Amino acid sequence: MTEQMQRIVLARRPEGEPVAEDFRLEEAALPDPADGEVLVKVHYMSLDPYMRGRMDDAKSYATPVPVGGTMEGGAVGEVVASKSDAFAPGDYAFGMFGWASHGCLPARELRKLDPAHGPLTAALGVLGMPGFTGWFGLNEYGKPKNGETLVVAAATGPVGSMVGQLAKAQGLRVVGVAGSPEKCALATGRFGFDACLDHHAYADGKEMRAALAEACPDGIDIYFENVGGKVLEGVLPLLNVGGRIPVCGMISWYNAGALGADAGGAKDNLPKLWRTILVNRLHVHGFIIADHFDRYPEFLSEVGPKVASGEIGIQEDIAEGLENAPEAFMGMLKGRNFGKQIVKIA
C-alpha cells in the first residue's frame, strides 16, 4: 500500500468571511522526489493574513489558489527523502509546502534550518516572512528617528511585535493597537510598547482617533499599516508633517470581497486621504516582502542574535493538527489568535 499524505484544499471561493465549507481535507499518495527534489515531513505550518487574498480570484500580486488546489503557505519540517546533494534525511528545512502534512519541492526552493539556532517555529514568525516584513518596512520606508512616535496595529502579531520592538530600541514612542486587554498587556509588557489600545473599546474611527490622540501627544510620525479600517481612519488626522506609512497589509478589509464601495464599514473617502497626504507631505509606500528577499540575510544577521538573546520577544499560538488549520485560520482573521498563529502537524 502506498504511503499517504494529507492536505487541505480550497473547496470553493469564500464570499466574505471564509467558512469551514470553503476548505476540504484530502488524502493523496505521498510523492516520490524527482531528481533535485526533496521530500519533507512538515512539523509546523504558518497561518498568515495574506492567505485570505489567495482565496479570491481578484487581480493581485500573486496567483490565486485554484479551486481544488492546496492552500498555500510556508512550513518547516524534516527531510525524509532527498534526491539533492544539498539535503539529507534528518535535515530541517523551510519551504512553501502549503497546508499539508508533507511537501516535495526542488532543493533550491528550500532553506536549511539549524535547530541549534532556536525553535523551528521561529522560521515561520519572528525570523520568517512576518518578522522580515516588519524589519524591512520599518527601516526602508518608516525611516524611524529617535524621539518620534510610531503606531502599529495587530501589535502582538509577528509583524506588529517586531515593528514595535525594533522602533522602541531606536528610541521611538511606540503605541500599539490590539484586540483584547490581554493582548494589550502583552504589548506593553513583554514587547515593551509605551501604550496599547484595545480596538474593541472604540466604536469607529472617530473614537479611535480620540484615544490615539491621547496616547500620542506629539502626533504620529510613522504608521505601520497592516490592518486598515478604523485604525487607519483614526490615525490619518494625527499624522505629523513628513509622516511615513509603510503599507504591508489591511486585514480588516480582507473579507470585503473585491474591496468595493461597501468595504468593511470604513467608507472614508479618497479626497480626504489625498488632502491629508498633500497637506502633511506624507510618504506612503506599498510593499510586498517577496520583492525584497535579497535583504533577508541582512535581516537574519541583525535580528537573529536579538531573538537568541531574548532582546526581541516572541509569542506564538500553536493549534494542533492539520485538520484544525481552517478553524485556526478563520479565528486568526477575527483576531482570536494570541501571537503568531502556527499549526503543529506532527
Place this chain on the structure above:
Amino acid sequence: MTEQMQRIVLARRPEGEPVAEDFRLEEAALPDPADGEVLVKVHYMSLDPYMRGRMDDAKSYATPVPVGGTMEGGAVGEVVASKSDAFAPGDYAFGMFGWASHGCLPARELRKLDPAHGPLTAALGVLGMPGFTGWFGLNEYGKPKNGETLVVAAATGPVGSMVGQLAKAQGLRVVGVAGSPEKCALATGRFGFDACLDHHAYADGKEMRAALAEACPDGIDIYFENVGGKVLEGVLPLLNVGGRIPVCGMISWYNAGALGADAGGAKDNLPKLWRTILVNRLHVHGFIIADHFDRYPEFLSEVGPKVASGEIGIQEDIAEGLENAPEAFMGMLKGRNFGKQIVKIA
C-alpha cells in the same frame, strides 16, 4: 494728498466655488518703506490654484488669508523706493506682494530679476513656483526612467507643461489630460506630449480609465497628481507595479469645502486606493514646494537655459487689470485659462 495703492481683499469665505462677492477691491495709502524694506510697483501678478486653499479656514499647510486681508500671491514689478542697499529704484524683483498694485517687503524676502534673462512673467510660471514644483516633484519623487509612461493633468498649465516636457526629454511616453481640444493640441504640439485627452469627453473615472488605457498601452509608471477627481480614478487601476505618485495638488476638489464625504462626485473609496497602493507597491509622496526652496538655484541653473533656448516652451494667459483678477481666478479654477494665468497690473 497721499499716493494711493489698490488691493484685492477676501471679503468673505467662499462656500464651494468662489464668486465675485467673495472679493473686494480696496484703496489704501501707499506705504513708506521702513529701514531694510523695498517698495515695488507690481507689473504682473500670478494666479495659482493653491490660492483657493488660502480662502478656507480649514487646517492646512499655510495660514489662511484672514477675512478682510489682502489675497496672497507672488508678483513681479519694479522697485520705486528702497531703504535697503540690496535694491535700487529701477530694479526688478519678485516677491509675495499679494493681489495688489504695490508691495512693500523686507529686501531679504525679494528676489532680484534680470530682465535680460527673459520676460518678467517667467518668474511667475515656468521659472517660478509652478515650474519649480514640476521639476522638483518629477525628479525627487517621480524618478523618471527612459521608456516609462507618465500621465499628468492640467497638461498645458505651468506645472503640467513643465513635467511633461522634462519627462519627454528623458525618454518617457508622456500622456496629458487637459480641458479642451485646443489645450490638447497645445500639449501635443508645442509641448511635445505623445497624446493628450480632453477630460470633458469622459463622463466619469471609468470612461477616463478606458481612454487612458488606450493612450498608455504599457500602463502608467508615474502619475504626477495635481487635479484629483476622475483623472485619479481613471489612473489608479492602470498604475504599474512600483508606480510613483508625486502629489502637489488636487484642483478638482478644491471647491468641495473641507473635502468631506460629498466631495466633488469622486466618491471613490479609501479601501480601494489602499489596496492598489499595496498590490502595486506604489510610492505616494505629498509635497509642498515651499519646503524645498533650497533646491531652487539648482532648478534655475538647469531649467533656465532650456527656457532661454526655447527647448522648454511656455504658454501664458494674461488678464488685464487688478480689478479683473477675481474673474480670472474663478475662470482658472474652472479651467478657462489657456496656459499660465497671469494678471497684468500696469
